[in-house]
Structures are given as C-alpha cells and as structure tokens.
Amino acid sequence: MSRRRRIYEGKAKVLFEGPEPGTLVQYFKDDATAFNNQKKGTITGKGVLNNRISEYLMIKLNEIGVPTHFMRRLNMREQLIRQVEIIPIEVVVRNVAAGSLAKRLGIPDGTQLPRSIVEFYYKKDELGDPMVSDEHITAFGWASPHELEDIMALALRVNDYLSGLFLGIGLKLIDFKLEFGRLWDHDELRIVLADEISPDNCRLWDVRTNEKMDKDRFRQDLGKVEEAYQEVARRLGILAEAATASDTASSNVTSISEKE
Ligand code: TMP
Ligand code: ASP
Numbered sequence: 001m002s003r004r005r006r007i008y009e010g011k012a013k014v015l016f017e018g019p020e021p022g023t024l025v026q027y028f029k030d031d032a033t034a035f036n037n038q039k040k041g042t043i044t045g046k047g048v049l050n051n052r053i054s055e056y057l058m059i060k061l062n063e064i065g066v067p068t069h070f071m072r073r074l075n076m077r078e079q080l081i082r083q084v085e086i087i088p089i090e091v092v093v094r095n096v097a098a099g100s101l102a103k104r105l106g107i108p109d110g111t112q113l114p115r116s117i118v119e120f121y122y123k124k125d126e127l128g129d130p131m132v133s134d135e136h137i138t139a140f141g142w143a144s145p146h147e148l149e150d151i152m153a154l155a156l157r158v159n160d161y162l163s164g165l166f167l168g169i170g171l172k173l174i175d176f177k178l179e180f181g182r183l184w185d186h187d188e189l190r191i192v193l194a195d196e197i198s199p200d201n202c203r204l205w206d207v208r209t210n211e212k213m214d215k216d217r218f219r220q221d222l223g224k225v226e227e228a229y230q231e232v233a234r235r236l237g238i239l240a241e242a243a244t245a246s247d248t249a250s251s252n253v254t255s256i257s258e259k260e
Helices: 045-064 099-105 135-141 147-169 224-235 245-250 253-257
Strands: 006-009 013-016 023-028 031-034 039-044 070-073 078-084 091-094 112-122 171-185 190-196 202-206
Touching: 023 045, 031 147, 045 078, 045 147, 045 224, 070 202, 091 147, 112 135, 112 147, 147 171, 147 190
Parallel strands: none
Antiparallel strands: 006 013, 013 023, 023 078, 031 039, 070 078, 091 112, 091 171, 171 190, 171 202
C-alpha cells in the first residue's frame, strides 16, 4: 500500500491512485473519530467490515438505478472506485429524531419525524461542518440548482430503499449521511453517490430493543462497538452464515477475514 501515490487521507479512509486513469483505490482504516476529531479511537476490524458493508449497499443501490462511484472490492480493506469531484456538502437524511437534530430542536431521541427531513452541511472541518441551506449551496456555487435537485431526489430514493432493506433485517434506519460527486459520463456531467455507507455514517437501531448498532456506541462510550458493526454485517448476510450472533461477537472476525 505504501508504494502507491496517496491522493487524500481522511479520518476513516485513505484514497490512493488507481490502476487506470479515472480510478482510485479507497482503503478503509480502523480509525474512528467523533465530534469533529475531538474524540479519537480505533474500532478493531471496522475497516474490513465497512468495506464489505459499503460494497454490499452500493451494489444494491446500483441495481435499483442509483449511480455510485463503486466499481469493485479489491481485498479486505480496499475497493476500486471512480474518481469523482466531491461536492463539498454532507447530505443528512433523518427519519427519527436523534443526534444533533434532537439536541438542536429539543426533540426527544427516538421521536418519529412527521416526514423524512434532508439537511445539508458544508464540508469544512475548520468550521465544524456548519449546517447550510440550499440557498448557500447555490449562491456560493458548491452545486448548481439542477445538481441539488438530483442530489435531493437521489438522497430520498436511497432513504426509501435502505429503510426497507434494513427493516428486513430488524434494523430501523434512524438517519444517515451521504456524499455525492460529479462524474463525466459520455460527455455528460452526472451526480453519483460517493464515499461510503456503513455504521460509521448511519444510525441503526434494533427494531425490537432500540439498541444502537452504529458509531453512536463509540461516540457515547456504550461499549460493544466492534460487535455492533459485526452484527450489522451478519444480519446483511455478509459474515459467514454459519456463525451465530454469539460466535461472531466472541471471535476475532478481522484476523479470520484478513487472510483473504
Ligand atoms: P448528527 O445527528 O450528528 O448530525 O448526525 C446525523 C447522521 O450523520 C448520523 O447518522 C451520523 C452521520 N454523520 C456523519 O456521517 N459524519 C459526521 O461528521 C456527522 C456530524 C454525522
Ligand atoms: N466523523 C466525524 C468526526 O470525527 C463526526 C462524527 O461522525 O460524529 O468529526
């Protein structure tokens, strides 16, 4: 991994030059951060699991016609992606009040929202990713009105599809964050889904117990962080079918799977 040219290093991923022009290799780290980098830690095996979970979800979304940057998984921690021009906006879709929305508006955690709500945050670590409106986005030219329309429509489609997919495995999709990029496709500039979709950027609660099965376990020091990521992967059918919940939780999935 060190011989390749490093294009960008983020908090949870590294991007390397890909084998062909217009491609990149996306490497998933075990590093975890929260609250704009104030809390730092490692979630053992997270990179391996997020690589698999994101691969699975991106393929599914591709199948229903949501264009994504994903090409194929290369190994346990890397996937080949199309190089896109990232739009500097984090798109958050919420179905149930939690996290910053619950805090900002004083709505109890777990309150069903009257309808799905889409929010935008300007991707700027120095400013702590401030919330912005569509007016800021188009006025400052971060995305055109037409691109923003595509982004909204795609985000809501992803929400509908993933809400159903997760409900099918006993998980409520509370909220999640997406990133989009621009890609030249046959002389046309298209908006495609980029980054990753994993328990790092989704809130997933068990339908029966409301147990949190996502990065909030790390953010809030709830313990059993690795196990929650493993359980999501297991329910998606990504971890060995034979493994039971308790097997999976007590075995070191990383050391097994990284031999691949
Ligand atoms: P929030 O409630 O903290 O605003 O988070 C909303 C959703 O977005 C939640 O599923 C976590 C995700 N998220 C990220 O992926 N990255 C971030 O930097 C933040 C703040 C949230
Ligand atoms: N990943 C973000 C950070 O480190 C925030 C979060 O996911 O809570 O700042």
